[in-house]
Amino acid sequence: MSPAADRAPGATLDVRSITKRYGDVPAVDAVSLDIEAGEFVTLLGASGSGKTTLLRIIAGFADADEGSLLVDGQELRSVPVHRRDIGMVFQNYALFPHLNVEQNVGYPLRMRKVSASERRRRVAEALEAVRLPSFAKRRITELSGGQQQRVALARAIVSRPRLLLMDEPLGALDRNLRDALQLEISRLSRELGLTVVNVTHDQEEALTMSDRIALLDKGRLVQFDSPDDLYHRPVDDTAASFVGESNIFRGAVRGDGSLDVADGVVYSPPSLVDGSAVGSGAVAVMVRPSLVEITLPGRAPEAHSRVDGRVSGIVYAGDSRKIIVETAGGAELIARENAARPLDVGVGQPVTLHWDPRSSIVTRLADETATTAASAPTRKSVSA
Amino acid sequence: MGRVLTIEGGGRRWWVSVGLLGLLFVLLALVVPLAIVVQRSLDAGFENFADALGSASFIRSLGNTAQLAISTTICSAVIGYPYAYAMARSGRTMSRILMTALMLSFWTSLLVRSYAWQVILNDTGLVNELLQAIGVIEEPLQLIRTPAATLIGMTHILVPFTILAIYAQLRGISPDLAMAARGLGATRTRAFWSVTFPLSMPGLAAGSLLVFVLTLGYYVTPQLLGGAGNPVIGQSIVEQTNTLLNTGVGSAMAVLLLVIVIVILGVAARFLGLGRVLGIATERSTR
Numbered sequence: 001m002s003p004a005a006d007r008a009p010g011a012t013l014d015v016r017s018i019t020k021r022y023g024d025v026p027a028v029d030a031v032s033l034d035i036e037a038g039e040f041v042t043l044l045g046a047s048g049s050g051k052t053t054l055l056r057i058i059a060g061f062a063d064a065d066e067g068s069l070l071v072d073g074q075e076l077r078s079v080p081v082h083r084r085d086i087g088m089v090f091q092n093y094a095l096f097p098h099l100n101v102e103q104n105v106g107y108p109l110r111m112r113k114v115s116a117s118e119r120r121r122r123v124a125e126a127l128e129a130v131r132l133p134s135f136a137k138r139r140i141t142e143l144s145g146g147q148q149q150r151v152a153l154a155r156a157i158v159s160r161p162r163l164l165l166m167d168e169p170l171g172a173l174d175r176n177l178r179d180a181l182q183l184e185i186s187r188l189s190r191e192l193g194l195t196v197v198n199v200t201h202d203q204e205e206a207l208t209m210s211d212r213i214a215l216l217d218k219g220r221l222v223q224f225d226s227p228d229d230l231y232h233r234p235v236d237d238t239a240a241s242f243v244g245e246s247n248i249f250r251g252a253v254r255g256d257g258s259l260d261v262a263d264g265v266v267y268s269p270p271s272l273v274d275g276s277a278v279g280s281g282a283v284a285v286m287v288r289p290s291l292v293e294i295t296l297p298g299r300a301p302e303a304h305s306r307v308d309g310r311v312s313g314i315v316y317a318g319d320s321r322k323i324i325v326e327t328a329g330g331a332e333l334i335a336r337e338n339a340a341r342p343l344d345v346g347v348g349q350p351v352t353l354h355w356d357p358r359s360s361i362v363t364r365l366a367d368e369t370a371t372t373a374a375s376a377p378t379r380k381s382v383s384a
Numbered sequence: 385m386g387r388v389l390t391i392e393g394g395g396r397r398w399w400v401s402v403g404l405l406g407l408l409f410v411l412l413a414l415v416v417p418l419a420i421v422v423q424r425s426l427d428a429g430f431e432n433f434a435d436a437l438g439s440a441s442f443i444r445s446l447g448n449t450a451q452l453a454i455s456t457t458i459c460s461a462v463i464g465y466p467y468a469y470a471m472a473r474s475g476r477t478m479s480r481i482l483m484t485a486l487m488l489s490f491w492t493s494l495l496v497r498s499y500a501w502q503v504i505l506n507d508t509g510l511v512n513e514l515l516q517a518i519g520v521i522e523e524p525l526q527l528i529r530t531p532a533a534t535l536i537g538m539t540h541i542l543v544p545f546t547i548l549a550i551y552a553q554l555r556g557i558s559p560d561l562a563m564a565a566r567g568l569g570a571t572r573t574r575a576f577w578s579v580t581f582p583l584s585m586p587g588l589a590a591g592s593l594l595v596f597v598l599t600l601g602y603y604v605t606p607q608l609l610g611g612a613g614n615p616v617i618g619q620s621i622v623e624q625t626n627t628l629l630n631t632g633v634g635s636a637m638a639v640l641l642l643v644i645v646i647v648i649l650g651v652a653a654r655f656l657g658l659g660r661v662l663g664i665a666t667e668r669s670t671r
Contacts (some may be wrong), residue, residue, distance in 0.1 A: 059567055081566045094564035098582050111569035159569065
């Protein structure tokens with residue numbers, strides 16, 4: 001993540017065990033993140049995960065109960081919002097309707113007492129950067145959603161802030177526009193060497209834009225990793241189920257290091273488990289639908305893990321079909337059809353799902369780390 | 385306002401007849417008396433108007449009225465804005481308490497409120513008694529029958545209009561905007577003056593216009609609190625018609641007042657939009 005040399009690069013942001021409670025309930029629970037200069041970090045999580053609260057704490061709209069926030073090594077918590085030198089893109093943009101595009105973008109510069117001529121120059125530059133150079137005199141109400149989003153972005157970067165914070169910046173846009181703007185925001189932040197903290201609940205957006213993703217669940221940091229690591233090496237079943245589609249089984253690692261999986265799954269070979277990574281006891285076994293193959297009963301290769309079931313549904317999803325299979329144990333699994341090898345299957349047909357055991361991931365169970373007792377494997381174990 | 389439902393057949397005819405009834409009422413209660421006033425004002429050609437405009441006391445009352453209207457408008461804005469702001473931005477409980485207090489005052493009879501101020505401001509009233517009791521003054525202060533007393537009473541009576549107009553406007557402004565301003569480098573104070581306040585201007589303007597125009601026609605409160613020393617237009621008209629029994633000149637004065645009000649509303653409508661001026665603006669300001 002090397003920032004562009006000719007620009008003032010973004011700052012480092014060190015979030016140190018930030019905790020925020022509402023009543024007794026921690027909204028953010030001892031979250032620590034070390035964000036590098038010029039890095040694009042996304043706080044990903046469902047609603048109630050604490051991602052927005054954490055962003056508000058970084059912005060200064062809320063104060064933490066514990067922990068510290070260091071920007072380039074300096075404590076930020078005691079600095080009032082307007083002196084934190086942040087740029088911010090708000091949900092629904094929060095553009096000022098009584099000001100035109102130019103005045104909106106120039107607002108942070110006016111607050112920083114930048115001279116009028118310098119202001120004009122930098123506003124023009126920022127509008128150029130978001131590809132709206134001829135829009136300076138337009139009224140906000142004359143702009144489309146995508147254009148408003150760009151103006152909001154220009155307004156956030158015009159002051160060359162040390163930190164760019166974005167709160168669900170693309171949430172209000174339709175899909176095509178969102179895809180285009182995702183790429184554009186990534187390009188811009190890299191060109192300017194900005195340190196970005198972005199909040200979203202959209203895993204696809206997080207995977208596309210981020211250098212690293214901080215996955216939050218119920219106020220706690222589940223995993224802070226690159227999109228690649230998060231996708232291929234989730235630390236537990238929460239991470240596995242949140243990022244990408246997955247079939248998840250419960251299982252247990254036996255004393256000898258072999259794996260015992262619930263739901264009638266034959267895990268083969270049972271010893272192909274890195275017990276040192278997960279310890280013994282209850283575990284989650286996960287496999288991505290795109291890596292699951294589907295065949296007639298009894299035809300699965302001996303070296304593959306497998307499970308028997310019946311096709312319960314076929315769904316067209318984008319460019320491939322999703323085959324939903326219900327196992328004897330009642331769990332629903334998903335296999336994605338390989339477009340190059342179309343399958344001739346129908347609903348109700350008995351099939352065997354199988355996959356290379358090396359493509360499955362064995363992780364710890366999130367709720368087992370919170371509670372203790374590693375109870376018997378359960379049936380209800382699959383999430384998409 | 386969403387889609388328009390069309391009412392068919394008998395239903396529509398029923399509503400039309402209700403509308404006609406309303407029109408008839410307006411005709412009898414407003415247009416006819418007004419026509420009589422206009423006719424009386426012209427019973428000697430334009431002489432009544434010449435008399436009215438030539439009367440030094442009428443011109444003085446015009447000046448008094450303008451002064452009262454301007455100061456009442458300013459006082460209402462200065463007192464009303466913070467009140468409306470608190471009502472729009474405080475929590476639900478506080479907001480309701482403020483609204484209830486406002487409505488209690490608003491719905492209390494104008495006469496009661498004017499007399500209440502008389503009781504407070506009299507030579508033997510609450511303020512003077514109190515000041516005398518604690519020894520600040522020996523003799524009672526002249527509070528009643530002063531322009532200040534009228535101003536206090538008028539502001540108390542009319543400030544709800546300002547508050548409600550500003551409140552409605554502020555409610556339509558997302559608090560996120562002021563927050564965004566702070567996130568972009570503005571202090572709380574600057575965020576207010578550069579974002580919230582300009583966006584609330586239409587409400588402030590509409591409320592102020594309403595107060596200004598309403599003040600022009602007030603009679604009771606200036607009479608009870610201001611006395612006869614600094615008469616407003618209303619008092620001049622009453623003097624002409626009731627004391628001097630000169631209904632022609634009195635009517636001419638009333639017509640002049642009406643013309644002034646129409647001109648003010650017309651000018652304001654040009655800048656604020658007719659709906660807002662008439663107090664029927666329904667659109668909420670956008671984010």
